[in-house]
Amino acid sequence: MNRRTFLHLLGAAGLSLTIAPTALALDEQHRVGLARLRYRGGNDNPRPGALRRMLQEVGRHTSVEINPDVAEIWGEREELFLHPMIVLAGDRAFEPFPEDVIENLRLYLSSGGFLYIDSAEGLTDGxxxxxxxxxxxxxxxxxxxxxxxxxxxxxxxxxxIDRPMGRLDIAGNFEGIFDEERACVLLNANDLLGALARDAFGGWEFQVSPGGDRQRDMAQRLAVNIVLYALTIDYKADQVHIPFILRRRRWRVD
Structure with a gap:
C-alpha cells in the first residue's frame, strides 16, 4: 500500500485529522519520500547518496511510487510531519538535540511516525x-x-529476512522502541546504508563483510522491508481490515 492509497483510505475511513492535509508525508506528486535528520556535531551523512539508493530499491521492487530526493530536516514540527519515515545516521558522537526537537520527535513518533537509525561506526556500543x-x-x-x-x-x-543486514554483521537483532505493538524506532548497528552506497562511477563504495555479495543482496532487500514497514506497520503480519490498520497507524495529532 503506497501513501496515495493510504490517504484515499484515510478519507474513506472518515478518520479525524487535526493537522493540515499537507502534513501527511507526500510531496506534490504524491510520491513516497523520506527525510534525513540533521544534528550538530558528529557526521549526520556518513553515506552520501545511500538513502536515495534505498528509495530506488523500493521503486524497483515494489509498486510504491517514490520521490528519490531525500529531504534534510532539523526536526522542526511542521517538517517532521511531511514524512512517514525519518532516518538518523552517523559514525561518531553528536551534540544533544535542542529541547524543542526532542518534544517534536516525541509527538511525531507517538502520532504514527517512524524513525530508522543506521550506525556506520562498526560498533554495537560506540x-x-x-x-x-x-x-x-x-x-x-x-x-x-x-x-x-x-x-x-x-x-x-x-x-x-531473519536478521538486520548491512555492510557488517556485528548485531544479530534490531533494537527498537515500541508504541504498543508498533515499532516507532528501529536501530541497526550493521551499517545498512554502507551496503547500499555507490561511488561517483556507480560502483559499490564499500566491501561487505563477511557475507560478500549475498549479504549485500539481503541488505538491499532489508532496505525495501524497512520502508514498507514504515508505510504499512503490521499489515503483513495480521492481514487486518484497512480501517483497523488506520486506527492503529494513528497518523494524527491529538
Whole structure:
C-alpha cells in the first residue's frame, strides 16, 4: 500500500485529522519520500547518496511510487510531519538535540511516525550509538530500547529476512522502541546504508563483510522491508481490515 492509497483510505475511513492535509508525508506528486535528520556535531551523512539508493530499491521492487530526493530536516514540527519515515545516521558522537526537537520527535513518533537509525561506526556500543541512546532516553524516558524479535513484521513486510543486514554483521537483532505493538524506532548497528552506497562511477563504495555479495543482496532487500514497514506497520503480519490498520497507524495529532 503506497501513501496515495493510504490517504484515499484515510478519507474513506472518515478518520479525524487535526493537522493540515499537507502534513501527511507526500510531496506534490504524491510520491513516497523520506527525510534525513540533521544534528550538530558528529557526521549526520556518513553515506552520501545511500538513502536515495534505498528509495530506488523500493521503486524497483515494489509498486510504491517514490520521490528519490531525500529531504534534510532539523526536526522542526511542521517538517517532521511531511514524512512517514525519518532516518538518523552517523559514525561518531553528536551534540544533544535542542529541547524543542526532542518534544517534536516525541509527538511525531507517538502520532504514527517512524524513525530508522543506521550506525556506520562498526560498533554495537560506540560513540554514535551511545549518543542515540542518550537522545532516545530523553524522547521516551519510560520506553527503553529493547531487542526486536526475529518474528517481527519488519523481517517479512516484503521479503523474508531473519536478521538486520548491512555492510557488517556485528548485531544479530534490531533494537527498537515500541508504541504498543508498533515499532516507532528501529536501530541497526550493521551499517545498512554502507551496503547500499555507490561511488561517483556507480560502483559499490564499500566491501561487505563477511557475507560478500549475498549479504549485500539481503541488505538491499532489508532496505525495501524497512520502508514498507514504515508505510504499512503490521499489515503483513495480521492481514487486518484497512480501517483497523488506520486506527492503529494513528497518523494524527491529538
Amino acid at each position: 560513540p554514535f550509538i551511545n549518543s542515540v541512546r542518550r537522545e532516545l532516553q530523553r524522547i521516551f524516558p519510560d520506553r527503553p530500547l529493547r531487542t526486536v524479535p526475529r518474528e517481527h513484521t519488519v523481517h517479512k513486510s516484503f521479503y523474508l
